[in-house]
Amino acid sequence: MDSTDLAIIGAGPAGLAAAATVAGTGASVVLLDEQPLPGGQIYRGVEMVQMLRPKTFGFFGPEFAAGADLAKALRGSAVDYRPGSVVWDVSPDLVLHYSRDGRSRGLAARHVLIASGALERPVPIPGWTLPGVMTVGALQILLKADALVPRVPAVLAGAGPLLLLLAVQYLRAGAPPTAIVETVPKDAYRRSARHLPQALRGWRSLLKGRGWMRELARAGVPWYRGCTGLRVEGGDRAEALAFDHDGGRRRIAADVIALHQGVVPNTQLTRLVGCAHDWDSGQRCFRPRLDAWQASTVEGIWVAGDGGGIAGAKAAEWQGRLAGLAIAGRLGRLDERDRDRQAAPLRTALARELAVRPLLDALYHPSPEVLCPADDVIVCRCEEVTAGRVREAVRLGCPGPNQAKSFLRCGMGPCQGRLCGLTVTEIIARERGLDPAEIGSYRIRPPLKPLPLAELAALDDEAEAPV
Amino acid sequence: MTAPDPAVGRAVATADVLVVGGGLHGCSAALHCARNGLSVIVVEKDTVGRHASGVNAGGVRRLGRAIAEIPLSLAAMEIWHRIADLVDDDCGFRPAPQIKVAETDTQMQALADRAAMLRDLGYAHETVLDRDELFRLLPAVSQHCVGGLASLGDGFADPYRTTAAFRRKAERLGVRVLEGCAALGVEVRQGGFRLRTAGGPLDGGILVNCGGAWAGAIAAQLGEPVPVEPIAPMMLVTSRLPPFCRAVVGAAGRPLSFKQMDNGTVVIGGGRRGTIDAGGNATRLRLGELAKTARTASEIFPIVGRAEIVRGWAGIEGRMPDDLPVIGPSSTTDGAYHAFGFSAHGFQLGPVVGSALADLIVGRRPDLPLAPFRIGRFSASIASTAPGGAPPPTDRCV
Amino acid sequence: MFRRTSDAIRPAGISIHFEGRPIVAQAGDSLAAALLIEDVGAFRSTPVSGAPRAPYCMMGVCFECLVEVDGVPNQQACMVQVRDGMQVRRQRGPAGMDGNG
Numbered sequence: 001m002d003s004t005d006l007a008i009i010g011a012g013p014a015g016l017a018a019a020a021t022v023a024g025t026g027a028s029v030v031l032l033d034e035q036p037l038p039g040g041q042i043y044r045g046v047e048m049v050q051m052l053r054p055k056t057f058g059f060f061g062p063e064f065a066a067g068a069d070l071a072k073a074l075r076g077s078a079v080d081y082r083p084g085s086v087v088w089d090v091s092p093d094l095v096l097h098y099s100r101d102g103r104s105r106g107l108a109a110r111h112v113l114i115a116s117g118a119l120e121r122p123v124p125i126p127g128w129t130l131p132g133v134m135t136v137g138a139l140q141i142l143l144k145a146d147a148l149v150p151r152v153p154a155v156l157a158g159a160g161p162l163l164l165l166l167a168v169q170y171l172r173a174g175a176p177p178t179a180i181v182e183t184v185p186k187d188a189y190r191r192s193a194r195h196l197p198q199a200l201r202g203w204r205s206l207l208k209g210r211g212w213m214r215e216l217a218r219a220g221v222p223w224y225r226g227c228t229g230l231r232v233e234g235g236d237r238a239e240a241l242a243f244d245h246d247g248g249r250r251r252i253a254a255d256v257i258a259l260h261q262g263v264v265p266n267t268q269l270t271r272l273v274g275c276a277h278d279w280d281s282g283q284r285c286f287r288p289r290l291d292a293w294q295a296s297t298v299e300g301i302w303v304a305g306d307g308g309g310i311a312g313a314k315a316a317e318w319q320g321r322l323a324g325l326a327i328a329g330r331l332g333r334l335d336e337r338d339r340d341r342q343a344a345p346l347r348t349a350l351a352r353e354l355a356v357r358p359l360l361d362a363l364y365h366p367s368p369e370v371l372c373p374a375d376d377v378i379v380c381r382c383e384e385v386t387a388g389r390v391r392e393a394v395r396l397g398c399p400g401p402n403q404a405k406s407f408l409r410c411g412m413g414p415c416q417g418r419l420c421g422l423t424v425t426e427i428i429a430r431e432r433g434l435d436p437a438e439i440g441s442y443r444i445r446p447p448l449k450p451l452p453l454a455e456l457a458a459l460d461d462e463a464e465a466p467v
Numbered sequence: 468m469t470a471p472d473p474a475v476g477r478a479v480a481t482a483d484v485l486v487v488g489g490g491l492h493g494c495s496a497a498l499h500c501a502r503n504g505l506s507v508i509v510v511e512k513d514t515v516g517r518h519a520s521g522v523n524a525g526g527v528r529r530l531g532r533a534i535a536e537i538p539l540s541l542a543a544m545e546i547w548h549r550i551a552d553l554v555d556d557d558c559g560f561r562p563a564p565q566i567k568v569a570e571t572d573t574q575m576q577a578l579a580d581r582a583a584m585l586r587d588l589g590y591a592h593e594t595v596l597d598r599d600e601l602f603r604l605l606p607a608v609s610q611h612c613v614g615g616l617a618s619l620g621d622g623f624a625d626p627y628r629t630t631a632a633f634r635r636k637a638e639r640l641g642v643r644v645l646e647g648c649a650a651l652g653v654e655v656r657q658g659g660f661r662l663r664t665a666g667g668p669l670d671g672g673i674l675v676n677c678g679g680a681w682a683g684a685i686a687a688q689l690g691e692p693v694p695v696e697p698i699a700p701m702m703l704v705t706s707r708l709p710p711f712c713r714a715v716v717g718a719a720g721r722p723l724s725f726k727q728m729d730n731g732t733v734v735i736g737g738g739r740r741g742t743i744d745a746g747g748n749a750t751r752l753r754l755g756e757l758a759k760t761a762r763t764a765s766e767i768f769p770i771v772g773r774a775e776i777v778r779g780w781a782g783i784e785g786r787m788p789d790d791l792p793v794i795g796p797s798s799t800t801d802g803a804y805h806a807f808g809f810s811a812h813g814f815q816l817g818p819v820v821g822s823a824l825a826d827l828i829v830g831r832r833p834d835l836p837l838a839p840f841r842i843g844r845f846s847a848s849i850a851s852t853a854p855g856g857a858p859p860p861t862d863r864c865v
Numbered sequence: 866m867f868r869r870t871s872d873a874i875r876p877a878g879i880s881i882h883f884e885g886r887p888i889v890a891q892a893g894d895s896l897a898a899a900l901l902i903e904d905v906g907a908f909r910s911t912p913v914s915g916a917p918r919a920p921y922c923m924m925g926v927c928f929e930c931l932v933e934v935d936g937v938p939n940q941q942a943c944m945v946q947v948r949d950g951m952q953v954r955r956q957r958g959p960a961g962m963d964g965n966g
Contacts, residue, residue: 034925036946041924048893055872089754097754119926129929131907131919132866138923146898147873151866173870236917237906255866266926274749381921382928384913397631399514399646406521406627409730414706414777414928414939419921446752450706450775450928450939457765457772460758706939707912707959731912731959775939775960 004030004080005331007096007109009087009269012040013313014305014320015115016070019079021324025333030107031074032085032098038074040117041137042313043067045145053147059172060144063313070317088447090114090273094300097446097459104455111300111327114270115320118263118306121285121366122419123158124373127232128259129381136166136260149175150256155241157181157230158260160364164212166258171219179222179252181243183261183367186226192362202356205312224250228369232257261366264422265307272444273298279437282361283310284371285422286441293326294319302327315353318346371426379427380420382413387427394431401425401442414450417442482508482643484828485662485671487650487685489513490520491626491814492806493677494633494644495821498554500675501640503829508671509634509642510664512649513748516630518679520814522782524702524724524736525626526715527815529592530565530618533791535839536816537590542835543819547622553818555639556632559625561729564604564714566596566617568767574719578616592618607711607770616719623715623726626814633817650678653688655800673828674803680785681747682793682807686842690799693845694788695808699741699750699781701757703764705774707731712768723763733771735764738811741781750781786810787845794820794840796827804828805842867901881951890947897923897930897942900953908932908942909956931956 006022008015011033023029039046046067049057057064074081082100089097096107120135127133136156142148149170156163156177167177199206216223229244233251242251264285267277275296277286287309288296294304304323305316325343328334373379375388385408398404401411401424410424411417417424421442429436447456484500486493489511497507511517527547529540551557569575582595596615601608604617634644648666659672676685680697687693708731715726722737739756743749757779765772787793787808797803804827806820813820819835826833878889881896883905890899897920900908907917909931920930923943930942935952938960942953 034944053870053872056870089752091751120922129916129918131917134920135922138921141923142867142898142901143870146894147870148867148898148902149870151868175868175870237919381918382911384911384916397515397635403514403516403521403627403631406516407631412704412732412777414775414931415926416777418926445778445780446754447776447779449925450777452772453703453705453761453765453774453776454772456703456754456758456776457762458758459754460762709959773937 001095001106001108003108004028005109006030006111006113006327007032007107008113008115010040010115010117010305010307011035011038011074011081011083012042012115012117012305012316013067013070014117014316015040015113016074017317017320018113018115018304018324018327020070020073020077021321022328023077023079025328025331027328027331027333028080030080030082030109032082032087032096034084034086036083038071038081038083039067041141043070044141047071049144056147056173059169066313066317086449087269088449088451090269092273092298099451099455102455104451104459111302111330113302113304113323113327114307115303115305115316116266116269116307118310119266119418121261121264121370122423123259123261123370124377124379124387124423125230125232125259125370126374126377127234127238129378130232130234130238131236132234132238132255133232133257133259136162136258137263139256139258140166140169143169143173149173152255153178154256154258155179155181155252155254156258156260157183157227157241157243159184159367160260160262161209161360162263163258163260164209164216167221168212168215171215171221176219176221178254179224180216181227181230181241181252182223182225183227183230184225184364188363188365192359195359195362199356199359202352205356228367230369261370262364263306263310265309267307268416268418268444268448270296270301270303270307271441272446272448273301275301275303277441279435280309282358284366284426294323295326311354311357315350318350318353322346322350371423372430373423379423380410380413382415382419383409385410385420387423390424390427391431394428399432400428400439404428405442411442416449479661479668479670480508481670482506483671484508484673484675485510485660485669486675486677487662488677488679488682488807489515489634489644489646490518490677490679491516491630491633491817492520492809492820493675494630494637495817496675496677496806496824497642497821498633498637498640499821499825500828501637501642503825505828507637507642508669509637509644510648510650510662510666510669511644511646512665512681514646515634515644516627519782519784519811520630521627522702522780523626523700523784523811523814524726524734525623525814526565526724526726527560527622527624528565528618528715528812529621529815530616531567531717534588535791538835539816539819539823541592543816544620546818547624547815550624550818554632554636556628556635558629558632560622561624562620562622563726564617564619565621565717566601566604566615566714567717567719568601568605568608568612568615569719570612570767571720572613575614578614578719582616592620594619604714605712605716607768608716609767609769612767621715629817650685653685655689659802672802675824676803676805677807679807680783682785682805686805689797689803691797691842691846693793693808693842695785697743697747698784698786698811699743700736700738700784700811701741701752701760701779701781702734702736703757703760703776703779704735705733705771706777708733708771708774711770716767718763718767721763722760723767725764725768732777733774735760737763743783748783750783752779752781784809784811792816792840793842794823795837795842798841798843798846866904869902879947879949881947881949881953883953884955892947894947895943896932896934896945896947896951896953899947900942907955910958912959915958931960933960
């Protein structure tokens with residue numbers, strides 16, 4: 001079996017930064033990523049955009065350009081970069097299995113850095129399964145990687161900075177949204193104000209946000225605040241978004257409807273390996289427990305970037321470098337003094353990035369109707385399990401998500417619970433009057449993504465089972 | 468029903484029967500005892516159906532049973548066909564043929580010999596399938612298969628739903644189920660037992676050990692250590708496929724259990740084992756072994772070669788050296804009973820073993836032969852392999 | 866439902882087929898993008914109720930964009946790049962094993 005000093009999963013800012021740091025010390029690094037190009041989701045297709053679409057590259061701004069620098073560093077490095085690789089198992093003894101070009105292979109690593117980023121929080125509202133309803137992240141990816149914008153102006157609905165960023169990007173791309181439907185309660189601004197003094201340490205982010213709001217206001221994009229009761233209407237596809245606003249019901253026609261309620265750590269890998277996780281009540285999600293060097297509770301498993309808790313692309317980069325320094329140290333490639341000296345400015349920069357999070361978490365707290373949807377709303381999209389059936393399973397004695405899964409098949413479809421896991425945990429917690437921390441989450445088992453049976457069968461030839 | 472316990476200074480819950488283990492057998496024993504008018508407490512260290520009971524392959528199978536198990540299996544099958552009468556839920560039970568496929572003439576001969584032997588013993592449930600009959604029942608089976616052995620009136624069910632249904636019905640009959648309540652030790656007292664548990668002491672006149680892979684510790688404390696080995700049979704499930712198989716299929720020459728559920732997914736197992744973590748309560752898959760299972764499945768049903776595996780898993784089960792369960796009264800202690808070590812084929816027996824235990828407990832003679840399953844059958848081997856007698860005491864036994 | 870931005874690159878078009886109908890796509894497109902720009906509607910129908918579905922996440926997570934590519938079911942359109950001559954079909958219900966959805 002192939003082996004390496006460090007295997008990194010994910011070529012976003014955290015993975016790229018860690019790869020450069022560790023490869024720079026002479027250690028061997030294998031970088032596995034599902035996409036054909038480096039950058040992760042935040043810098044999706046950044047090399048292509050920079051090279052071929054200067055106008056778009058320009059309006060994405062300096063934040064996006066930072067991704068080009070990271071990608072360039074990768075291209076000039078000794079990192080063994082394997083794009084198009086889908087990791088489907090990581091064992092606690094640090095053997096990875098991944099699928100590439102229709103074949104699965106094993107890789108033994110001395111250290112594994114999980115940099116698998118974030119997922120959009122599920123947004124279970126009536127009609128969210130209709131064609132035309134997509135996440136804000138999906139629409140950003142279409143814009144970055146494929147240069148697509150909605151033909152008919154889209155409705156952008158929900159809460160969070162990404163929602164506003166997409167609106168601004170659509171504006172600059174000549175496709176202004178028809179409306180922003182914000183679910184942030186009107187008193188949230190007042191309630192989150194107590195976090196403002198700390199957030200001022202991250203003043204650049206705040207200014208950026210102010211700039212977006214002004215830009216949208218100048219362009220006259222209708223902005224409905226404090227909306228509730230969101231429902232996508234349509235037959236075979238989305239036709240309109242209906243919602244309550246200022247005591248009245250409104251309906252805005254659109255065939256592209258973007259939903260967003262923030263992003264959450266993608267913890268499939270860290271849960272598979274058995275890392276300890278904590279419930280983050282501010283961000284309403286589980287996150288792996290990490291030390292100051294990004295080490296998880298499983299020896300040799302490290303986590304950097306949004307997969308360890310949502311903090312954004314710059315924080316991901318600093319965490320990737322911190323983890324890289326620590327791993328290089330453990331590999332004997334960096335002495336403790338150098339490690340700590342190089343880490344100091346990273347920690348300062350990281351603290352600045354993190355300063356603004358409590359304000360954002362308080363302001364953009366996910367809407368209650370999304371955390372605990374009404375009985376008739378589909379929660380598990382794959383198996384079409386509604387919130388009501390999850391509640392019924394609790395009444396029949398299912399104490400947690402794993403029993404609900406056995407009972408209802410929620411989480412047993414091809415997405416393997418990625419789009420229903422948090423909602424199922426929240427619903428059961430609410431039904432049982434317990435904290436989500438006590439309810440826990442789906443147990444994750446290999447394969448991490450559906451794997452052709454023949455591909456597993458072919459591994460029999462190699463017979464390289466970790467024992 | 469509580470009395471102060473001078474030793475621990477808190478109330479001791481009491482019941483006629485204390486059942487250790489909230490798997491299918493524990494829940495079934497509790498249900499049948501309650502039907503006989505006994506008060507019952509079930510203690511379960513995790514959640515009901517957390518291990519083998521909730522995550523096994525769900526086969527409801529008479530086919531291929533050890534001779535000693537056949538009477539139990541036949542009686543259980545009768546119950547399965549009207550399972551809702553017992554637990555008010557159909558448990559996802561679907562009647563379906565169970566078929567063991569022969570890939571070579573030698574295997575076919577062995578299957579035919581077995582069928583003949585069973586006929587001589589007076590059992591008619593297993594019948595030989597020639598090649599044409601095999602392909603009529605299994606149109607998607609690989610062309611190289613030569614025939615098979617079938618038990619046409621068998622089926623499969625949903626294991627978690629089944630265990631949960633037994634538990635719910637038991638609770639409706641007054642059984643108390645304590646989850647997250649590990650049994651820590653048992654003390655034999657005048658007229659019964661005191662069970663130390665994570666939730667406090669429990670007193671009962673009767674003790675039923677349905678502790679599965681963890682049952683050995685209770686047996687040892689009763690002075691009858693047994694070689695129960697924790698194993699973790701692995702399984703796979705695919706994404707949904709169009710219907711192509713209406714039977715539960717095994718192979719004569721290699722480990723396989725294969726069935727398509729009503730929802731189109733295919734569940735594949737067969738006994739290849741994963742590993743159990745050091746803590747003894749969680750499992751890991753062994754990919755090399757799982758690859759063999761995948762290969763077997765795709766060779767016998769080529770149609771699944773392109774199916775997608777959505778999930779693999781393994782549940783912890785107790786196995787005995789002779790692959791027969793331990794069922795019946797303690798050999799050392801009046802009032803104690805065992806039902807464990809089902810060696811990865813106890814699911815189908817669940818409804819009937821609980822009933823037999825309840826019969827024993829109320830002093831009725833069960834109409835099923837339980838002698839082959841007596842716990843005493845290991846006493847010689849234990850004595851010879853472990854000169855010290857009982858294995859070292861453990862603090863946490865179930 | 867989608868169009869290309871004004872500065873979208875225009876490399877040589879390549880030809881794929883969706884449900885037998887020819888579609889011109891561009892090298893480098895994800896299959897999902899190529900189908901969204903053609904406004905094909907549903908990419909698949911669910912195996913549970915037959916409900917129509919189309920891309921939701923565009924990052925390989927939601928499995929809503931499953932299609933059949935060159936007879937192979939369960940392909941995530943958002944994770945596949947277009948190739949000249951690709952034959953694409955909707956995935957109807959449970960993935961067919963016989964090449965016709």
